[in-house]
Amino acid sequence: MTSTSGPPDHDVADLGLAAEGVRRIEWAEREMPVLRLIRERFERDRPLDGLRIGACLHVTTETANLMRTLKAGGAQVVLAASNPLSTKDDVAAALVAEYGIPTFARRGEDRDTYYAHLNAVADTHPQLTMDDGCDLVSLLHSERPDQVTDVLAGTEETTTGVIRLKAMAADGALGFPVIAVNEAQTKHLFDNRYGTGQSTVDGILRASNILLAGRKVVVAGYGWVGRGIASRMSGMGAHVAVVEVDPVRALEALMDGFAVMTHSDAAAWGELFITATGNLNVFRREHFEAMRDGAIMANSGHFDAELDLAALRALAEGHVREVRDNVQEFDLGGKKLHLVAEGRLVNLGAAEGHPAAVMDMSFANQALSAEYVAAHHAELEPKVYVVPEAIDAEVARLKLAALGIELEPMTPEQAAYVASWQHGT
Numbered sequence: 001m002t003s004t005s006g007p008p009d010h011d012v013a014d015l016g017l018a019a020e021g022v023r024r025i026e027w028a029e030r031e032m033p034v035l036r037l038i039r040e041r042f043e044r045d046r047p048l049d050g051l052r053i054g055a056c057l058h059v060t061t062e063t064a065n066l067m068r069t070l071k072a073g074g075a076q077v078v079l080a081a082s083n084p085l086s087t088k089d090d091v092a093a094a095l096v097a098e099y100g101i102p103t104f105a106r107r108g109e110d111r112d113t114y115y116a117h118l119n120a121v122a123d124t125h126p127q128l129t130m131d132d133g134c135d136l137v138s139l140l141h142s143e144r145p146d147q148v149t150d151v152l153a154g155t156e157e158t159t160t161g162v163i164r165l166k167a168m169a170a171d172g173a174l175g176f177p178v179i180a181v182n183e184a185q186t187k188h189l190f191d192n193r194y195g196t197g198q199s200t201v202d203g204i205l206r207a208s209n210i211l212l213a214g215r216k217v218v219v220a221g222y223g224w225v226g227r228g229i230a231s232r233m234s235g236m237g238a239h240v241a242v243v244e245v246d247p248v249r250a251l252e253a254l255m256d257g258f259a260v261m262t263h264s265d266a267a268a269w270g271e272l273f274i275t276a277t278g279n280l281n282v283f284r285r286e287h288f289e290a291m292r293d294g295a296i297m298a299n300s301g302h303f304d305a306e307l308d309l310a311a312l313r314a315l316a317e318g319h320v321r322e323v324r325d326n327v328q329e330f331d332l333g334g335k336k337l338h339l340v341a342e343g344r345l346v347n348l349g350a351a352e353g354h355p356a357a358v359m360d361m362s363f364a365n366q367a368l369s370a371e372y373v374a375a376h377h378a379e380l381e382p383k384v385y386v387v388p389e390a391i392d393a394e395v396a397r398l399k400l401a402a403l404g405i406e407l408e409p410m411t412p413e414q415a416a417y418v419a420s421w422q423h424g425t
């Protein structure tokens, strides 16, 4: 890691990429009007003055704009990558060289470097953690328990992280309050559904350039992410089948017009497989054995555990090669199977992640949640909190205003009618 008198402490691939990073960060900013308004207010009010924030997020152009916003609010921000493959090296360089934010992230970093980077953030003794997948919170609790009491509160960006945090809270193991940003409606309804839906298609196409029209696509998991992927794939002309373990979600998929089948049936039927369950080993040895020659697999869930990659490697007995950027071919003897972006989040590994316009709302929730915990941490207990409704509504209101869309106000008569139990038919 480098420490010089110029840029802050950091570990990035190449500071020479900073100018390109700045151009792309500014491009993303044009699509993030809500975050820009919050930054302007933060510059005036400095609600995070002196607060040490340790962030572990995907190092993308949108995250850079969130970091700028937190810094404008007076916070001392340090950033590490939340995934080894999602880092954009030009963005990491720009964060250090242009915006003066200590950043620890290199695309393709190995496991040891990944944890060295998380530890570099932990070394700054954050008072507020900002996670995407709960890795920083887990590290503090498992390896640096003495530091847990330094932390006033945290925020968590994604479904998988929230599930881990709720498990910690249920075990009495969580040491500070965490706001589940993912639970905000202005986050998961848009980011998980439309953001991941579009960017998953983007990642698969950039990596493979296959035609989707007429292709048989299997989507595992019909949560917010799975719904988005299924609807976008269908919109491109693919035949979509959904696999679910939850009866209500399975019915919903059926009535949204998709086939619903088991993993075993889907393995033999499908040509392109996408996991979005937050679970592990969703497709495994018996499914790989049943898949047709040329099948392609990708994952959009948080961790690369959704496909049993150890089984896939074992079946290929070392016959694995890179056939395109971000596409590995596993030769199983009689057939070849393909894996996009090493089974990591395909939209971030093979494309640029969610479009900025959707991250505008997710990161507005992050910034406003940081402001909320800075003011209210003393009133909170060590458990998982939803984003306050007022923040959710404010983000939606600001986004509509930025898009120039007006809401219809209720007439006084209508307001009285819906508030009354005495009005009959």
Ligand SMILES: NC(=O)c1ccc[n+]([C@@H]2O[C@H](COP(=O)([O-])OP(=O)(O)OC[C@H]3O[C@@H](n4cnc5c(N)ncnc54)[C@H](O)[C@@H]3O)[C@@H](O)[C@H]2O)c1
Pocket: 158, 159, 160, 161, 188, 191, 192, 196, 220, 221, 222, 223, 224, 225, 226, 243, 244, 245, 246, 249, 276, 277, 278, 279, 282, 300, 301, 302, 303, 345, 346, 347, 348, 354
């Ligand atoms: N790629 C991205 O940028 C991105 C963005 C947001 C969320 N995520 C991640 O995507 C994953 C899904 O998020 P979500 O918000 O849709 O969660 P969700 O809880 O709404 O949906 C997950 C669905 O998967 C189903 N499921 C669980 N195990 C299954 C199995 N073995 N087979 C088939 N279905 C199964 C569940 O019943 C549920 O309906 C999480 O890991 C989340 O962190 C990724």
